[in-house]
Amino acid sequence: EDAKIGIILGFTGPLESITPGMAGSAELAIKEVSDSGKFMGGGTVTAVRADSTCVDATAAAAAAERLITAEGVNAIMGADCSGVTGSILQNVARPNGMGMISPSATSPGLSTAEDDGLFFRTAPSDARQGDVIADILTERGVKSIAISYTNNDYGKGLSDSIAAAFTAKGGTITANTAHEDGKADYSAEVATLASAGGEVLVVAGYVDQGGKGVIQAALDTGAFSTFYLPDGMFGASLIEAIGAGLNGTYGTVPGTDSDGAAKFAALATAAGLDPTSSYTGESYDAAALMLLAMEAAKSTNSKDWTAKVMDVANAPGEQIFPGELAKALELIAAGTDIDYVGATAVEMIGNGESGGSFREYTIIDGAVATDGFR
Amino acid sequence: MGQPFLIGDQMTGGYGAADILHGCTIAVEKGEIAVIVGPNGAGKSTAMKAVFGMLKLRGGSVRLDGEDITTLSPQDRVAKGMGFVPQTSNIFTSMTVQENLEMGAFLRRDNIKDTMAQVYDLFPILKEKRNQPAGELSGGQRQQVAVGRALMTKPKVLMLDEPTAGVSPIVMDELFDRIIEVARSGISILMVEQNARQALEIADKGYVLVQGANRFTDTGRALMEDPEVRRSFLGG
Amino acid sequence: MNTRNLILFALVGVLYIATGMFQSWNLALNILNIGLLSAIMALGVNMQWGFAGLFNTGIMGFAALGGLAVVLVSAPPEPGGWAMGGWGILTGLAFGAAVIAFATWLYRRLGKGPVRTLVLFAVLGGGYFAYRAILDPATAAVESFNPAVAGNIGGLGLPSLLAWPLGGVMAAIAAWAIGKIALGLRSDYLAIATLGIAEIIIVVMKSEDWLARGVKNMIGLPRPWPVPYEVDLQQTPAFLEWAANWGFDPAAASSILVKLVYALLFGTILLGVIWLSEKALNSPWGRMMRSIRDNEVAAEAMGKDVTRRHLQVFVIGSAVIGFAGAMMTSMDGQLTPGTYNPLRFTFLIWVMVIVGGSGNNWGAVLGGLLIGWLWLIVESLGPGVMQMLTLGLGEGPLKAHLIESAPHMRLLTLGVILLLVLRFSPRGLIPEK
Amino acid sequence: MDILNALVTFLNFVVVPATAYGAQLALGALGATLVYGILRFSNFAQGDTMAFGTMITILMTWWLQSLGVSFGPLPTALLALPVGIAVTALFLLMTDRVVYRFYRAQRAAPTILVIVSLGVMFVMNGLTRIIIGAEEQNFADGARFLITAGEFKTWSGLDEGLAIRASQAITVVTAIIVVAWLFWFLNKTRTGKSMRAFSDNEDLALLSGINPDHVVRITWIIVAALATIAGVLYGLDKSFKPFTYFQLLLPIFAAAVVGGLGNPLGAIAGGFVVAYSEVLVTYAWKKVLGYLLPADLAPDSLVQLLSTDYKLAVSFIILIIVLLFMPTGLFKGKSG
Amino acid sequence: MISVQNLHKKFGAFRAVDGASLEIKTGSITGLIGPNGAGKTTLFNVIAGRLPPTSGRVKMDGRDITGLPPHELFHKGLLRTFQIAHEFGSMTVRENLMMVPENQSGETLWNTWFKRGKIADEERRIRNKADEVLEFLTISHLADQKAANISGGQKKLLELGRTMMVDAKIVFLDEVGAGVNRTLLNTIGDAIIRLNKERGYTFCVIEHDMDFIARLCGPVICIAEGKVLAQGTVEEVKNDDRVIEAYLGTGLKNKVKANA
Numbered sequence A: 001e002d003a004k005i006g007i008i009l010g011f012t013g014p015l016e017s018i019t020p021g022m023a024g025s026a027e028l029a030i031k032e033v034s035d036s037g038k039f040m041g042g043g044t045v046t047a048v049r050a051d052s053t054c055v056d057a058t059a060a061a062a063a064a065e066r067l068i069t070a071e072g073v074n075a076i077m078g079a080d081c082s083g084v085t086g087s088i089l090q091n092v093a094r095p096n097g098m099g100m101i102s103p104s105a106t107s108p109g110l111s112t113a114e115d116d117g118l119f120f121r122t123a124p125s126d127a128r129q130g131d132v133i134a135d136i137l138t139e140r141g142v143k144s145i146a147i148s149y150t151n152n153d154y155g156k157g158l159s160d161s162i163a164a165a166f167t168a169k170g171g172t173i174t175a176n177t178a179h180e181d182g183k184a185d186y187s188a189e190v191a192t193l194a195s196a197g198g199e200v201l202v203v204a205g206y207v208d209q210g211g212k213g214v215i216q217a218a219l220d221t222g223a224f225s226t227f228y229l230p231d232g233m234f235g236a237s238l239i240e241a242i243g244a245g246l247n248g249t250y251g252t253v254p255g256t257d258s259d260g261a262a263k264f265a266a267l268a269t270a271a272g273l274d275p276t277s278s279y280t281g282e283s284y285d286a287a288a289l290m291l292l293a294m295e296a297a298k299s300t301n302s303k304d305w306t307a308k309v310m311d312v313a314n315a316p317g318e319q320i321f322p323g324e325l326a327k328a329l330e331l332i333a334a335g336t337d338i339d340y341v342g343a344t345a346v347e348m349i350g351n352g353e354s355g356g357s358f359r360e361y362t363i364i365d366g367a368v369a370t371d372g373f374r
Numbered sequence B: 001m002g003q004p005f006l007i008g009d010q011m012t013g014g015y016g017a018a019d020i021l022h023g024c025t026i027a028v029e030k031g032e033i034a035v036i037v038g039p040n041g042a043g044k045s046t047a048m049k050a051v052f053g054m055l056k057l058r059g060g061s062v063r064l065d066g067e068d069i070t071t072l073s074p075q076d077r078v079a080k081g082m083g084f085v086p087q088t089s090n091i092f093t094s095m096t097v098q099e100n101l102e103m104g105a106f107l108r109r110d111n112i113k114d115t116m117a118q119v120y121d122l123f124p125i126l127k128e129k130r131n132q133p134a135g136e137l138s139g140g141q142r143q144q145v146a147v148g149r150a151l152m153t154k155p156k157v158l159m160l161d162e163p164t165a166g167v168s169p170i171v172m173d174e175l176f177d178r179i180i181e182v183a184r185s186g187i188s189i190l191m192v193e194q195n196a197r198q199a200l201e202i203a204d205k206g207y208v209l210v211q212g213a214n215r216f217t218d219t220g221r222a223l224m225e226d227p228e229v230r231r232s233f234l235g236g
Numbered sequence C: 001m002n003t004r005n006l007i008l009f010a011l012v013g014v015l016y017i018a019t020g021m022f023q024s025w026n027l028a029l030n031i032l033n034i035g036l037l038s039a040i041m042a043l044g045v046n047m048q049w050g051f052a053g054l055f056n057t058g059i060m061g062f063a064a065l066g067g068l069a070v071v072l073v074s075a076p077p078e079p080g081g082w083a084m085g086g087w088g089i090l091t092g093l094a095f096g097a098a099v100i101a102f103a104t105w106l107y108r109r110l111g112k113g114p115v116r117t118l119v120l121f122a123v124l125g126g127g128y129f130a131y132r133a134i135l136d137p138a139t140a141a142v143e144s145f146n147p148a149v150a151g152n153i154g155g156l157g158l159p160s161l162l163a164w165p166l167g168g169v170m171a172a173i174a175a176w177a178i179g180k181i182a183l184g185l186r187s188d189y190l191a192i193a194t195l196g197i198a199e200i201i202i203v204v205m206k207s208e209d210w211l212a213r214g215v216k217n218m219i220g221l222p223r224p225w226p227v228p229y230e231v232d233l234q235q236t237p238a239f240l241e242w243a244a245n246w247g248f249d250p251a252a253a254s255s256i257l258v259k260l261v262y263a264l265l266f267g268t269i270l271l272g273v274i275w276l277s278e279k280a281l282n283s284p285w286g287r288m289m290r291s292i293r294d295n296e297v298a299a300e301a302m303g304k305d306v307t308r309r310h311l312q313v314f315v316i317g318s319a320v321i322g323f324a325g326a327m328m329t330s331m332d333g334q335l336t337p338g339t340y341n342p343l344r345f346t347f348l349i350w351v352m353v354i355v356g357g358s359g360n361n362w363g364a365v366l367g368g369l370l371i372g373w374l375w376l377i378v379e380s381l382g383p384g385v386m387q388m389l390t391l392g393l394g395e396g397p398l399k400a401h402l403i404e405s406a407p408h409m410r411l412l413t414l415g416v417i418l419l420l421v422l423r424f425s426p427r428g429l430i431p432e433k
Numbered sequence D: 001m002d003i004l005n006a007l008v009t010f011l012n013f014v015v016v017p018a019t020a021y022g023a024q025l026a027l028g029a030l031g032a033t034l035v036y037g038i039l040r041f042s043n044f045a046q047g048d049t050m051a052f053g054t055m056i057t058i059l060m061t062w063w064l065q066s067l068g069v070s071f072g073p074l075p076t077a078l079l080a081l082p083v084g085i086a087v088t089a090l091f092l093l094m095t096d097r098v099v100y101r102f103y104r105a106q107r108a109a110p111t112i113l114v115i116v117s118l119g120v121m122f123v124m125n126g127l128t129r130i131i132i133g134a135e136e137q138n139f140a141d142g143a144r145f146l147i148t149a150g151e152f153k154t155w156s157g158l159d160e161g162l163a164i165r166a167s168q169a170i171t172v173v174t175a176i177i178v179v180a181w182l183f184w185f186l187n188k189t190r191t192g193k194s195m196r197a198f199s200d201n202e203d204l205a206l207l208s209g210i211n212p213d214h215v216v217r218i219t220w221i222i223v224a225a226l227a228t229i230a231g232v233l234y235g236l237d238k239s240f241k242p243f244t245y246f247q248l249l250l251p252i253f254a255a256a257v258v259g260g261l262g263n264p265l266g267a268i269a270g271g272f273v274v275a276y277s278e279v280l281v282t283y284a285w286k287k288v289l290g291y292l293l294p295a296d297l298a299p300d301s302l303v304q305l306l307s308t309d310y311k312l313a314v315s316f317i318i319l320i321i322v323l324l325f326m327p328t329g330l331f332k333g334k335s336g
Numbered sequence E: 001m002i003s004v005q006n007l008h009k010k011f012g013a014f015r016a017v018d019g020a021s022l023e024i025k026t027g028s029i030t031g032l033i034g035p036n037g038a039g040k041t042t043l044f045n046v047i048a049g050r051l052p053p054t055s056g057r058v059k060m061d062g063r064d065i066t067g068l069p070p071h072e073l074f075h076k077g078l079l080r081t082f083q084i085a086h087e088f089g090s091m092t093v094r095e096n097l098m099m100v101p102e103n104q105s106g107e108t109l110w111n112t113w114f115k116r117g118k119i120a121d122e123e124r125r126i127r128n129k130a131d132e133v134l135e136f137l138t139i140s141h142l143a144d145q146k147a148a149n150i151s152g153g154q155k156k157l158l159e160l161g162r163t164m165m166v167d168a169k170i171v172f173l174d175e176v177g178a179g180v181n182r183t184l185l186n187t188i189g190d191a192i193i194r195l196n197k198e199r200g201y202t203f204c205v206i207e208h209d210m211d212f213i214a215r216l217c218g219p220v221i222c223i224a225e226g227k228v229l230a231q232g233t234v235e236e237v238k239n240d241d242r243v244i245e246a247y248l249g250t251g252l253k254n255k256v257k258a259n260a
């Protein structure tokens, strides 16, 4: 049996610079499965892209409508931004009983939204990351931080949870302010952050969006010299663009001490993708998960495969890393339970979202050095 | 004598589907003054625009100094030495009086100081207001700017559409004086006037236009003395 | 309506039908609903621009206010959040309003001069800080209540349908205030001022979490009566039976049915708005408006109160936009402040008005339906065009790059079609008579 | 000493960045204001013209860099700039030929032209992304700083640093030169005056022998130059990403409008008004006051009038206030 | 009817109206003459509420009307025409006239929806009235033309026509004659006299055509440089040396030579 996966991401609009990498990674997984010839007894898998625009809820719903009712996809990988994800989920996916796995929508609001069991995500929840970040900061002896977050539900949610966790541990938040992505200038934000002070600036944004602008301006004016980079800010392009100024900056990115991330990096690099671009690993995992779940359910029907996602994603079972999808298919076909680890150590909790293990890293001389895992 | 210096011959045409001009002819000799009169909406302005190439003609031709210029664009006619003051929106409102005059001399490459001085002589008020945007002038002052702008061109033939509308008597007299002078220097003048009696008095030739066609054509004086023309077109 | 116009409408109809046949009826209806809503917004803009020459680019602000109305009316109450500081917020807002009223009263009472300036400055300045002192703790308290899923004061839990007129009223009130301030400005100056005010409205909605959760979005807003939920339909035996009788797939049929109900609702309202504005336009009122648009100075000298009329039409047009904005949020079932960007809500609506033919109600509707369709269909059309363009190219990095860039054909295609349409009917498809 | 520290803080975080940002906006606004002034419509494609010109310059810069050419301490992009301008000018002239000329001949209303320019914007928008992609591009090289915060600290012995980037200095200097030249060109030269005449009254310009095609051509060429310069300088200072350039449209138009549409001086003033209002009104005075006040009075809170979330709103509020008192902008712009 | 007291209007430093005081008597046709730029139009603009005065008062029937907006003055019966025609270009000539009458019930939105019948009756009346006026102005054939597309003189006629659509108390005419055919101008002059005699309109007329002034006007006021230079009957003013010097002049200098 063949399968068709709809990839709906904001190819135009504010996130247009990171979505090609995400789509590419998802397609990498799809191609891997399809080429293996082991999907549903020799079926092929194709992908079709659609544009969520990231901001326009109605346009996103129409695009998803096309994927489902005109293209006839069996699953949706997406969407990216929480606003459009919610709209697609409620207005198109649920009515049509279509399963979707989002690689990047992290809004806690989506955890409690009615989803008829159709909605999953491979990005870790904000609340968990907030705790991890607060731990790391306190352990490093940081007493006060300033936070600059991207002004959407991801940034806002994450910054709130960081602030709550860090204050609970006795730290001080000197300022917690938003920056708008895609704007021309961040002098005003940096001026305020500088005035507020703090040992470390936590930048809860995206790697080549406003977050980068804030870091650049903060370094140039000498306002901050150390930054903390949550998951959205992990990326080689940032290190390349900023250069020496990032020395000593540290952060977290989803991952385990398994070598999933490294394996994915090798795969992606071979395919001409930047493995460190935002949410590429999550995208690969999302696509892989839905295909493995289909195999497990022996059906491309959403009702069936969504029921299997948790089984496939979680222990117990044989661990599956990027590049091992063919093996996974074989195992499933043979009736062996698998535990998909993937690029980002996916472990799904209660309502279908990633529990989140994180890799802690420091940037030293333009290279990322892993400090440990939590 | 052969060809008139400038002639719009048997012109037929209009703005859209309907014709406004119906075989209308107007001409002016070198160094002479021709005046067009007629009721409102007769097509006087339309005829002027037609002669200046701002209207597509469906019939007839325009010739300047024996050369057929029917298909030339207005710009090219300016280059050939024609100057025109339209009836409405005839100044650059956002530019100063002086810049308006300079624009009149846009195609001239020689020194324009003298001509400018002459214009200021003729309309002293303009000199006073030369650095003021022309849009802030009074109605009559604007009219003076418009005529001044045309005079700056140093044209071979000068076409004026109601140059004296709204100017005070004293300025009007000055203006007519100046027009006579200009004509005497060899420039042909073609003008539309509603101050018809004064205008016909100085005209070598007069046209009465009605509904886009020539009704009467004669010397200025003869028209003035024609009782029918007086009654119907010159206000008795 | 002459034959030419009927043909144009028929052609647009064909576009939708073709979408239904070649893509899917669900998609066609989805686009139709958005087209209808856009058409209503375009009608509102047309009243302001086409009738009266007011260059309003604050469309997204009014639409967003309509959306806010839906949250306030139909979202489930949030007793926890409300208890934390609901009354404090109300007190704060009432206090703010009182300060402004008092200042206005003083302004009228006191004679012109430095005394008035000083007193007003003191009252407004002091008032602002007092207002913040009352409001800030209350909002902070509300926002701290379960911020991950709530953190707001919640809505009234009333039917969504009620929110639509309220959306209109909220937009109208905002328009009245904006009009009082900005309608003295002309053309592009008014445009940038209204655009700015709309941005301000959006910024407030994004930042004031206690109101509607700000950028954390309000999701799961209830549907308006009488629109059913697909999921419920799919479990209703009567519906299933009916679908089976006709040989329909229950999922597809249920969502088509839902969309049809929306289309009916929106279509009725659209027709109502057209009727009202056609009657108004073809009457002495419309004549007066056109005279004001043509020449304000002369209209004023002929006894028409230009300021008042501008305000009137600005308020009404904005109310229509607010109404449509409320309908849109109702249909989406969520309020996402990030959705409101000028490109989608201001410029696109303007494109509809101009392409349709400004000053003509039917033109605005046609423009709304056509551009609405185009905006959504180019999403799939653009990449398709790119596929065709690169068909002849050999495999290689260039082709790969071009295919990768295909989504950007979306705007490019839209631009090209827009330019073509305007090329062939420069005054719009159905120009003003 | 504390007073000096306060002053340096203020300079470093407010004056220097706002001035540079203001100059960037001003350069962008100049192009928009010129189109409005001469061709009489608001050109929505301005942001994307900037992106297009910058893209060409970047491609050229890469080529030069690959050849090993460099411009000493100055960015190589400045060498590539003339090519960027030339190609953009050609592109704009072609656009005019294919698109705008038709509407000019039709005497279409300005709003129609605005919407047409929106169409052009969509097309350029797509073209740029298809050619160079939607991602961010860094193409700056040469010396990055005139003085860094650290250098300043060691030099002055103060606690606070003052950083000035080379790109900031170049932008400000260029903006001043360009506006002076433009002002001179429009008001003093024959061509410049004929352009103003054309914008005032097209028919009458024709009657004065002004060649409209020439005027339009020159206008587009200057616009191409302004947009490319603005785009490249912005890109050197921050970075190049098509979406950001598109987003620049709003502040650029705000600047052009608040200064007075059609007036080059106004565009400059407008750029600074927008930039300074963004930075200044939302500025947190805590640090500055901390230096100025005795230790026990030093504020705990940020001492901020409004949070930076509202920075865009603030700049618009200031814009509206200015317009209320000067309905056609600071420098008496046109209104159509 | 109208009394202007020590009126000043400055544009920047320039004094366009500089302390003018004058009276326009009820029932009169008052002529207002003066050189170009004397401040006549500016004076009209201030009286008609189009420009705020720098200082000074304007009274109408003893009541202060300084600074009232034009539309309120219109309702008080004060009408004016514009020297540079202000037509409503995209509307037909007839519509240009039909928009004028005040208190049309069709100008209220509610009525346009729910009182169609009443509006229709009213429209018929107004339309007839407009057609009469067009007939009188000899431009009935233009009734359905767009006002933008009529000749310069015709626009001036339209300006005048608008004032004939309602019952005015006082009408300010700013050079209605400029650009109007003299034969037609005579007819217009007759109409003005008739309106004045039969309906009791008061007129204040700016005109540079002294024949027209002489035919119509009782009192004549000549202003120059923003001040009243002379006033009195036509004959008195015409023969005032200062008026001759500043305004009338002594006729064509070159005339004789030209015709020689």
Ligand SMILES: Nc1ncnc2c1ncn2[C@@H]1O[C@H](COP(=O)(O)OP(=O)(O)OP(=O)(O)O)[C@@H](O)[C@H]1O
Binding pocket: B129, B136, B137, B138, B139, B140, B141, B166, E011, E014, E015, E016, E034, E035, E036, E037, E038, E039, E040, E041, E042, E043, E083
């Ligand atoms: N907006 C303005 N700004 C500056 N000066 C002005 C403005 N309007 C008018 N003026 C000046 O005021 C003076 C009086 O103008 P006004 O239009 O009242 O003259 P007028 O008596 O009507 O002349 P005309 O007979 O030519 O119509 C003129 O010198 C004119 O230049």
Ligand SMILES: Nc1ncnc2c1ncn2[C@@H]1O[C@H](COP(=O)(O)OP(=O)(O)OP(=O)(O)O)[C@@H](O)[C@H]1O
Binding pocket: B015, B016, B020, B038, B039, B040, B041, B042, B043, B044, B045, B046, B047, B087, E142, E145, E148, E149, E150, E151, E152, E153, E154, E179, E181
């Ligand atoms: N732009 C136009 N479009 C269509 N018709 C026009 C246009 N301009 C003028 N007309 C019509 O053409 C006819 C002649 O107009 P024209 O302007 O030539 O008259 P005129 O003799 O100059 O009158 P006046 O003495 O009033 O200036 C008029 O009936 C007028 O309605």
Ligand SMILES: [Mg+2]
Binding pocket: B044, B045, B046, B087, B161, E151, E152, E153
């Ligand atoms: Mg004429």
Ligand SMILES: [Mg+2]
Binding pocket: B138, B139, B140, E040, E041, E042, E083, E174
């Ligand atoms: Mg006057």
